[in-house]
Amino acid sequence: xxxxxxxxxxxxxxxxxxxxKEIKSGSDPEIVILVDTDTSKENVSxxxxxxxxxxxxxxxxxxxYKILVTRE
Amino acid sequence: MGKNWLATRWGVIGVGVLIGVxxxxxxxxxxxGNMGVCVACFERDxxxxxxxxxxxxxxxxxxxxxxxxxxSLMAAYLFREYRSRVGSAPIARFVLGVFAMIGALVxxxxxxxxxxxxxxxxxxxxLGLAGLSFGIWVGTLFLKSxxxxxxxxxxxxxxxxxxxxxxxxxxxxxxxxxxxxxEAQSGVLFYSQTGPGSMYAPLAVSLAAGLLIGFAAQRxxxxxxxxxxxxxxxxxxxxxxxxxxxxxxxxxxxxxxGQFHPGFADQPVAHTLHLWNFAGxxxxxxxFALAGGCPGRQLFLAGEGDGDAAVFVMGMIVGAGVAHNFxxxxxPAGLGPYGAAAVIVGMAVCLFIGFTMRQTGR
Numbered sequence: 001x002x003x004x005x006x007x008x009x010x011x012x013x014x015x016x017x018x019x020x021k022e023i024k025s026g027s028d029p030e031i032v033i034l035v036d037t038d039t040s041k042e043n044v045s046x047x048x049x050x051x052x053x054x055x056x057x058x059x060x061x062x063x064x065y066k067i068l069v070t071r072e
Numbered sequence: 073m074g075k076n077w078l079a080t081r082w083g084v085i086g087v088g089v090l091i092g093v094x095x096x097x098x099x100x101x102x103x104x105g106n107m108g109v110c111v112a113c114f115e116r117d118x119x120x121x122x123x124x125x126x127x128x129x130x131x132x133x134x135x136x137x138x139x140x141x142x143x144s145l146m147a148a149y150l151f152r153e154y155r156s157r158v159g160s161a162p163i164a165r166f167v168l169g170v171f172a173m174i175g176a177l178v179x180x181x182x183x184x185x186x187x188x189x190x191x192x193x194x195x196x197x198x199l200g201l202a203g204l205s206f207g208i209w210v211g212t213l214f215l216k217s218x219x220x221x222x223x224x225x226x227x228x229x230x231x232x233x234x235x236x237x238x239x240x241x242x243x244x245x246x247x248x249x250x251x252x253x254x255e256a257q258s259g260v261l262f263y264s265q266t267g268p269g270s271m272y273a274p275l276a277v278s279l280a281a282g283l284l285i286g287f288a289a290q291r292x293x294x295x296x297x298x299x300x301x302x303x304x305x306x307x308x309x310x311x312x313x314x315x316x317x318x319x320x321x322x323x324x325x326x327x328x329x330g331q332f333h334p335g336f337a338d339q340p341v342a343h344t345l346h347l348w349n350f351a352g353x354x355x356x357x358x359x360f361a362l363a364g365g366c367p368g369r370q371l372f373l374a375g376e377g378d379g380d381a382a383v384f385v386m387g388m389i390v391g392a393g394v395a396h397n398f399x400x401x402x403x404p405a406g407l408g409p410y411g412a413a414a415v416i417v418g419m420a421v422c423l424f425i426g427f428t429m430r431q432t433g434r
Contacts, residue, residue, distance in 0.1 A: 009223030011160055011364045011380075012298065013305065017215065020306070036226075038153050039293050042079050046310060063226070 002030035007040060008064055015040040016047045019069075023051050029071055030056075036064035076151070078291035081313055087285075087292040088317030094281050095188050096325040098136070101273035105331075105340025106192040108322075109136050109285065110185035111367035112176035112356075113341075115385070116392035116401075117269050118242065121261050124393035127401070128256065129267025133246045135275050137371065138239040139282015144290035144375025145236045146283070151291065156232030158379030161221040164425055165363055165380050169387020170394060171418035172359035172367070177392065177401035178352030178411045179203070180342055182367045183296035183360070186353065187315065189342065191322035193334035199346045203353030208300045210354075211361020214426035215305065219362065221429060224380060232377030235385060246275065268341055290376055295369035297360040343406050348415070352402070355418045362425055 005022055007015035015035050022031055031053075035041050041064070045055050048069050057068040077083050095108025107113050113130075120131030148154040176182050179200045181189060186204060189197035249259030256265055264270040272278065288294075292314070299311035326332040336344050343349070360366050363384050365373060370388075373381035395401040400414040408414075 009157070009160070009225065011221065011224070013215065013301065013364070014220055016306065036157075037155060038076070038079075042076070042293070047306065047308070050306070050308065 002032050002068075003028040004032040004034065006034045007044070008034050008036040010040075012039065012043065016043050019044050019047055020051065023048070023053060023071070031069040031071075033067040033069065034061070034064065035067065041065045041067065076291060078288060079293060081310055084292045084294055084311055084314035085317040087288045087294045088314035089321045090288055091184070091285055091294075092191070092318040092321030093325050094285060095184070096191070096322055096329055096331055098273045098278065098281055099331060100329050101277055102271055103273050103278075104268035104271045106189045106194055107181070107185055107268065107341060108188055109281070110181050110188065111137065111140075111371065112173060112182035112388065113180075113185060113268070115367070115388050116173070116177060116395070119389045119392035120269060120396070121263070123260075123262050124389065125396035127396040128262075128269075129264050130269040130396070131262040131264045132269040132272055133242055133261060134272070135243065135246070135278040136282040136285075138243050139279045139284075140286040140289070140368065140371040141236050141239045141375045143283035143286020144372040147287045147290040148376035153290075154229070154232065154377050156227050156229045156377040156379065157224040158227050158231055159225040160223060160380045161429065162380055162383040164221055164429060165384045166387040166390075167421060168359045168363040168425065169370075169384040170391035171421055172356050172363065172384075173388040173391030174395050174400050174414050174418055175352045175355030175359060176367070177395045178407065178415055179349050179356065180402050182356070184318070184366070184368055187296070187319045188322050189339065191319050191332075192326050192339075193332045194339040194342055195334070195336040196339060196342050196344055196346070196349050199349035200353040203350035204357040205300050206350070207354040207357025207359075208297060208361045209304055211358050211426070212301055212305045214362065218430040219426055220431040222431065224378075227379070229377070231379050232382075234379070235374045235382035243279070286372060286375060289368065290372045293369075294372075295366050297357065297366035298369065300357075301361055341404060343402050343404055345402075345406060348402070348407055348412065351415050352411075355415050355422065358419070358422045358426075362422060
């Protein structure tokens with residue numbers, strides 16, 4: 001099961017805050033994060049990797065990017 | 073992924089180096105002391121050039137600011153990142169812009185200038201940087217407790233063009249009504265005869281430097297507020313490297329150009345009231361943190377289509393008018409008559425925004 005965080009339209013640093021909160025408190029093995037800017041994509045990816053998780057895929061979507069993260 | 077080199081750690085440091093070298097050079101070519109590219113000061117000068125305030129020593133249409141927005145717009149279009157968006161509590165962002173400017177003008181500088189002042193030997197900048205960090209720390213407490221101005225909406229591409237077009241209009245006004253030696257006014261624009269507003273690098277140089285910095289900074293997401301915020305909030309040093317690089321390379325460039333003069337007294341466009349240097353930047357830092365970017369970053373965001381950042385910029389330009397018309401801005405002589413009161417009111421307004429604008433979020 002993957003949990004989805006919709007961070008589209010949120011300004012810096014909200015997408016990172018929401019992602020870190022899920023990594024720390026959630027339990028799903030996979031996390032999907034939706035973002036709408038390149039800046040958010042970069043920030044979220046960097047934050048995920050700093051927590052020891054892995055960015056498995058980044059897909060371009062009509063409204064930004066879908067980031068697929070797996071816990072280690 | 074991985075193709076935007078400027079957004080890497082070394083890319084951000086590179087942009088810090090670029091700004092750190094360009095700012096003292098611009099001073100060397102004519103800009104005011106320790107004010108090579110101060111976003112708050114230069115937006116204040118633009119406000120004066122338009123006659124929004126009549127402080128005759130700080131009126132000049134600064135091409136650097138125009139360049140920052142247009143350079144960012146070019147980068148955003150070239151790399152297909154332009155995205156027109158608005159609607160995340162614009163009025164809150166406007167008010168934050170107003171008080172960010174008031175706080176910055178009590179200290180006399182934005183975060184960039186605080187760094188440049190330090191790099192020029194101005195010890196008062198230490199108080200400013202400490203205040204900035206304290207204000208941002210207060211901001212992180214609000215962020216941790218759910219402060220959020222809400223989501224933006226995608227909108228017509230032309231909405232995001234409005235601030236860049238305004239900047240093009242400013243540039244056109246400068247060309248139509250150039251400075252006339254000895255005249256305080258040329259057509260609709262005001263030009264300082266004395267003081268910082270009368271000191272400037274050649275237009276083409278200023279504009280080119282602005283475009284270059286705007287282009288690179290958009291790609292790198294360079295942000296001084298974010299640098300301190302991410303360090304406090306996430307223990308992340310990604311953006312902080314750029315801020316440090318700015319200080320170090322501005323220091324080196326100042327040494328080379330003979331512009332390093334250590335001390336507290338008689339520094340260019342500065343005062344020595346430690347408490348108010350700290351408090352002014354605390355207010356500014358909190359306002360930047362609540363608005364999600366330092367003044368430079370807000371210009372770059374506005375260039376890539378963020379209409380809310382454009383509203384923040386407008387707030388800063390209006391705030392400069394308020395600061396000078398109401399006697400809130402400091403000068404080398406010290407605080408303005410109502411500067412202290414304005415900082416207290418500004419803190420109250422920022423706390424109101426921080427405490428009342430929280431969301432549990434989706």
